[in-house]
Amino acid sequence: MDYYSSQITKLIEVLERLPGIGSKSAARLAFHLINMPEDQVEEIAETMVKTRRDIRYCKECCTLTDREICPICGNPERNHKEIMVVENTRDLAAYEKTGKYNGVYHVLQGAISPMLGIGPSDIRLKELMKRLEKDVDEVIIATNSSLEGETTAMYISKLIKPAGIKVTRIASGVPVGGDLEYIDQMTLLRALDGRVEL
Numbered sequence: 001m002d003y004y005s006s007q008i009t010k011l012i013e014v015l016e017r018l019p020g021i022g023s024k025s026a027a028r029l030a031f032h033l034i035n036m037p038e039d040q041v042e043e044i045a046e047t048m049v050k051t052r053r054d055i056r057y058c059k060e061c062c063t064l065t066d067r068e069i070c071p072i073c074g075n076p077e078r079n080h081k082e083i084m085v086v087e088n089t090r091d092l093a094a095y096e097k098t099g100k101y102n103g104v105y106h107v108l109q110g111a112i113s114p115m116l117g118i119g120p121s122d123i124r125l126k127e128l129m130k131r132l133e134k135d136v137d138e139v140i141i142a143t144n145s146s147l148e149g150e151t152t153a154m155y156i157s158k159l160i161k162p163a164g165i166k167v168t169r170i171a172s173g174v175p176v177g178g179d180l181e182y183i184d185q186m187t188l189l190r191a192l193d194g195r196v197e198l
Helices: 006-016 023-035 038-054 089-096 125-131 147-163 185-193
Strands: 079-086 103-107 138-141 166-169
Touching: 006 023, 079 089, 079 125, 089 103, 089 185, 103 125, 125 147, 138 147, 147 166
Parallel strands: 079 103, 079 138, 138 166
Antiparallel strands: none
């Protein structure tokens, strides 16, 4: 039974597609949007459409950006000989918030997961290996401490070691099963400082 008009029901259904938004949250958001000034709603809608249309992968590190090269890769002050490998852009942002890492990143856009049918060719490993043809001193593997993250770390380590590049793994200050984006900055710093060679 429909409690609302068809447009309100449709808006609630659309909002429910977002991660972590159930029917009650979707209804709350829908009514909030309906009661907002129209220009603010238009700004939200336009920003969402423009962002979705303009966002692409950085040609260097594969993070999400609205430029050909992201601001981190384009910064000559960063240490381009040290590459931290992370699973997604949110993990990159988590380390950037610490303000202590001055190298560059490589964003895999996922992790190896045979259970989900995600293999090495489904993440940005090919692009990483191409980057390693340049002058690189160290690759820091900062994938999550989940089964998928550990599998990915071991796979990357085996790929890189024959090239003679130092490969390290962030320390286990990051809890097993924890996602980097939810971990506090001090824990992330300890994990980075305590990384070990693989």
